[in-house]
Amino acid sequence: METSRRAPIGRPRGFDAEEALEQAMRVFWEQGYEGASLADLTSAMGITRTSMYAAFGNKEELFRKALERYTRVPASYGARALREPTAREVATAFLDGSVRATTRPGCPSGCLGVQGALAAGEPGRNARETLVAWREDAVIDLRDRFRRAVDEGDLPPGTDAALLARYLMTVANGIAVQAAGGAGRDDLQLVADMALRSWPSA
Missing domain, CATH: 1.10.10.60 (Homeodomain-like)
Known part of the structure; x- marks a missing residue:
């Protein structure tokens, strides 16, 4: 059996x-x-x-x-910002989110996507390239959103959407570096607010 x-x-x-x-x-x-x-x-x-x-x-x-x-949790502000109804609101939500995420109490300062492998030797080459692609994807998403804003008349005709996206990402990355160096949330929020004062309007 x-x-x-x-x-x-x-x-x-x-x-x-x-x-x-x-x-x-x-x-x-x-x-x-x-x-x-x-x-x-x-x-x-x-x-x-x-x-x-x-x-x-x-x-x-x-x-x-x-x-x-x-990307899903601390940096989820990026995806949420893209859903804002106007380009200015997208930019505002993106920079405000960057300030909050990089200065969150109880979390490391700065941004994993910026300083995680910004300067790395050969063992960290793949990680560095992964983060370069991660940041570039965010620029592309912003560029596409701003192109739509131009088409809808929300941004002035002839606005360079790619340059505007790169500008916004550069400010956000600078906020992350400053936060990692000890800059406080209030000071960085002032920086974000200043960057938006020159935002193009239709």
Whole structure:
């Protein structure tokens, strides 16, 4: 008589993957890609190196997943800003969001997408290129939104939407660098407000 065999049941992961990823994101945010050691990451995540590899892949893959989480949560203001009804409101929401995200109490200062691998050696080359593409995608999204604003008459005819998008991103990146250097939220909000005073109007 044959006995039935049960398929082996996988062992439970034993940790909250989203919480672990949140902690990894914070380590990368504070220390940068190259500055964050595997020991730093696994200690903050509360898991072993083996568990990290099994759940998230290698350090580079973990960084990409952490950046995706950063985009969905702390940097979600970017996607929300694009839905504002006018170009000026888009720009205002984008810069205000940048100020809040880079000076949020209880979080690292600055922006993971800006200083995560701004200056990196060969081991961090892929991470640096990932962030370059991440920032460029944001510029493209803003450019497309501003082109629509020109077509709708919300921005003056002939407005260089690509240049306007690059300008806005440059200000936001500067806000992030200043925040990482210790500048306070109130001062950075004044910078954002000043940048918007010269905003073109239809």
